[in-house]
Structure formats: C-alpha cells, structure tokens
Amino acid sequence: xxxxxxxxxxxxxxxxxxxxxxxxxxxxxxxxxxxxxxxxxxxxxxxxxxxxxxxxxxxxxxxxxxxxxxxxxxxxxxxxxxxxxxxxxxxxxxxxxxxxxxxxxxxxxxxxxxxxxxxxxxxxxxxxxxxxxxxxxxxxxxxxxxxxxxxxxxxxxxxxxxxxxxxxxxxxxxxxxxxxxxxxxxxxxxxxxxxxxx
Amino acid sequence: xxxxxxxxxxxxxxxxxxxxxxxxxxxxxxxxxxxxxxxxxxxxxxxxxxxxxxxxxxxxxxxxxxxxxxxxxxxxxxxxxxxxxxxxxxxxxxxxxxxxxxxxxxxxxxxxxxxxxxxxxxxxxxxxxxxxxxxxxxxxxxxxxxxxxxxxxxxxxxxxxxxxxxxxxxxxxxxxxxxxxxxxxx
Numbered sequence: 001x002x003x004x005x006x007x008x009x010x011x012x013x014x015x016x017x018x019x020x021x022x023x024x025x026x027x028x029x030x031x032x033x034x035x036x037x038x039x040x041x042x043x044x045x046x047x048x049x050x051x052x053x054x055x056x057x058x059x060x061x062x063x064x065x066x067x068x069x070x071x072x073x074x075x076x077x078x079x080x081x082x083x084x085x086x087x088x089x090x091x092x093x094x095x096x097x098x099x100x101x102x103x104x105x106x107x108x109x110x111x112x113x114x115x116x117x118x119x120x121x122x123x124x125x126x127x128x129x130x131x132x133x134x135x136x137x138x139x140x141x142x143x144x145x146x147x148x149x150x151x152x153x154x155x156x157x158x159x160x161x162x163x164x165x166x167x168x169x170x171x172x173x174x175x176x177x178x179x180x181x182x183x184x185x186x187x188x189x190x191x192x193x194x195x196x197x198x
Numbered sequence: 199x200x201x202x203x204x205x206x207x208x209x210x211x212x213x214x215x216x217x218x219x220x221x222x223x224x225x226x227x228x229x230x231x232x233x234x235x236x237x238x239x240x241x242x243x244x245x246x247x248x249x250x251x252x253x254x255x256x257x258x259x260x261x262x263x264x265x266x267x268x269x270x271x272x273x274x275x276x277x278x279x280x281x282x283x284x285x286x287x288x289x290x291x292x293x294x295x296x297x298x299x300x301x302x303x304x305x306x307x308x309x310x311x312x313x314x315x316x317x318x319x320x321x322x323x324x325x326x327x328x329x330x331x332x333x334x335x336x337x338x339x340x341x342x343x344x345x346x347x348x349x350x351x352x353x354x355x356x357x358x359x360x361x362x363x364x365x366x367x368x369x370x371x372x373x374x375x376x377x378x379x380x381x382x383x384x
Contacts, residue, residue, distance in 0.1 A: 060231030
C-alpha cells in the first residue's frame with residue numbers, strides 16, 4: 001500500500017486521536033469510506049493503539065533508590081539565599097559592563113570600524129581621559145602600554161564575568177544550553193562530513 | 199509517574215530535605231528508569247544513567263526556579279544524560295525517514311521484529327516496539343507510557359511538533375502492519 005496514494009499516517013493519527021468527528025479529519029474519513037485496504041489498516045491500527053496504551057513500564061531495580069539516597073546523603077546542599085538581585089546576576093553583569101566601559105575608554109576614535117561613529121563616540125573614545133585619571137594616582141603609562149594592559153584587563157574581567165554568568169545558569173537553562181551545544185556540534189560535524197565527501 | 203510530584207514536595211527537596219528527595223525518587227524512579235532503558239536498551243546502562251540523572255537533579259534542585267514543570271525538567275535531565283551516552287541519536291531524531299525506509303520496517307523478513315511476534319498481542323507489540331529504531335521507541339515511550347502530549351514531547355526533544363507526529367505515526371503504521379501476521383488477535 002503506497003503512502004503516496006493512501007493517507008496511512010493521517011489515518012494513524014486519526015485513530016490515535018480516538019477518531020474525532022472534526023473537519024480536520026474529513027478527508028481521512030472520506031478516503032476510508034472508499035478504500036477497503038485503508039479500513040483494514042485502520043482495524044489493525046485500533047488493535048495496535050489498545051496494545052500500546054497498555055505497555056508495561058520497565059521497573060527500576062530495587063537497588064536504585066538506596067544507591068542514590070546514600071550518595072545524596074553524603075552531599076551537602078547549599079540553600080539559595082534570597083536577595084533582590086542575586087549576586088550571581090549582578091557581579092557578572094557588573095564585570096561585563098566595566099570591561100565594556102574600559103574598552104570604550106581605550107579605543108581611539110580613529111579606529112577604522114568606529115570611524116563612521118566618530119561624531120558620537122569621539123567624546124568617549126579617548127585613552128587620554130583614562131591616562132589623566134591614572135596620573136592622578138601617580139601611575140604613568142605610555143599610550144601603548146595603557147592600551148595593552150587595559151585591553152588585557154578588560155578581556156580578563158569581561159571573560160570572567162561571562163564565565164560566571166554561564167556558571168550561574170539555572171538547571172533548566174543549563175540543560176537547554178547543553179542541548180543547543182550538542183546540536184551545534186552535531187550540525188558542524190555533519191557539515192564538515194558533507195564538505196569532505198564532496 | 200513524574201507528573202504526580204507535587205510542588206510542595208519539590209520545594210522540600212529544594213530545601214535539602216533528603217526524606218522528600220527519597221519520596222520524589224520513589225514516585226519517579228520507574229519512569230526515569232523506563233525512559234533510560236528504552237533509549238539505552240540495557241538494564242545496567244539504564245541503571246547507571248538513572249543514577250547519574252538523579253545526582254544531576256539533586257545538584258540542580260536548589261537553583262530550580264519552576265520556569266518549567268518539574269516533570270519536564272526531570273525528563274530533560276534524564277534524556278540529556280542518556281543522549282550524552284548515545285550521541286548519534288540526537289541527530290537521528292531530526293530525520294523523518296522516507297516511505298522507502300518504512301517499507302523496510304514493515305517487511306523485515308525473518309529478523310527479530312517478526313520473530314518477536316509469537317505470544318500475546320500486548321507482549322508481541324511490546325517486543326515489536328523494542329525492535330524498532332531508538333527514536334521510535336523513545337517517542338512511543340514518552341507518548342504512551344509517560345502520557346506526554348505532542349507539544350510536551352516536542353519541547354522535551356527540541357523538535358518541531360510535526361516531526362514528533364511523523365515519528366509516532368510511522369511507528370504506529372509499522373506496528374499495525376505486523377498485525378495480519380498475528381492470527382486470531384481480535
């Protein structure tokens with residue numbers, strides 16, 4: 001029986017939905033009224049449906065619960081402290097914002113990418129501002145040293161904030177991120193494989 | 199079943215109450231083990247995966263913010279634990295087989311699928327389910343045994359609802375086509 005001529009999958013869904021008398025399955029019912037082969041399949045699908053709904057659940061071994069409880073009892077759980085905004089949110093956010101500010105102060109307004117934005121960013125993008133502020137603390141840097149040290153500090157601070165933010169994700173978010181990561185890795189592997197095979 | 203875990207019980211678990219965790223475990227362990235077993239196909243592997251999933255759950259409980267239903271989160275933890283052990287399954291789940299491939303499920307010849315059909319209908323169907331591809335076993339388990347809706351399964355497996363329905367319908371048809379071999383089942 002060809003699936004291209006007979007709507008077998010639609011019939012399967014119709015039976016699983018308990019054969020509702022709705023317009024959604026109008027074409028299915030019409031086909032069934034004219035096709036003996038599909039009516040036979042429908043009878044088989046009904047039996048399958050009943051059997052599937054009574055499938056036995058594979059029971060866990062008696063040892064599972066004691067094993068898990070015994071491991072868990074050896075572990076302490078830190079209770080989450082309530083606060084208006086948890087430190088796991090504001091500390092990473094503050095570090096990323098500070099890092100961004102530092103980079104803005106360090107980037108010269110002549111940076112090619114930012115040239116078009118020069119009018120807007122010129123008042124901000126001046127390492128001299130940062131340098132003059134440091135001089136007030138009796139710290140003297142050359143322009144290049146300031147940019148190098150500042151960029152490194154910003155990268156470390158921003159990176160730490162980002163990592164911290166990732167580490168602070170809730171279990172649901174973590175599971176979703178894991179899932180996403182796996183899918184990206186699989187797609188990348190698949191793409192590489194296709195590229196290699198020509 | 200995981201849906202029977204009450205929010206109060208989850209809250210007690212979150213507070214580090216090990217007795218409550220034990221209660222939650224006794225309610226959900228068969229579901230968790232069943233899913234792990236259907237995916238991994240081996241009792242020992244399923245036992246290890248279930249244990250690992252519960253430990254991940256315990257560690258994650260304090261930060262669980264009820265953004266999703268507890269049962270959905272539990273299933274996701276179990277599935278991710280199992281999928282980490284069966285990495286190729288994640289990609290297989292995305293693929294909806296052509297009808298040609300289904301023909302090969304329908305007529306397997308003397309292979310295990312047909313050999314399995316030798317006892318009572320329910321048992322025979324169950325054996326036949328075990329002989330299907332993992333992705334079909336998984337959606338059948340989630341739909342018929344865990345009684346999740348199409349949309350819940352789609353959310354859990356991060357698949358479009360259409361793909362979930364396609365997997366289920368293909369499995370149903372493949373199983374139904376084996377019924378004529380079972381004389382006197384009605």
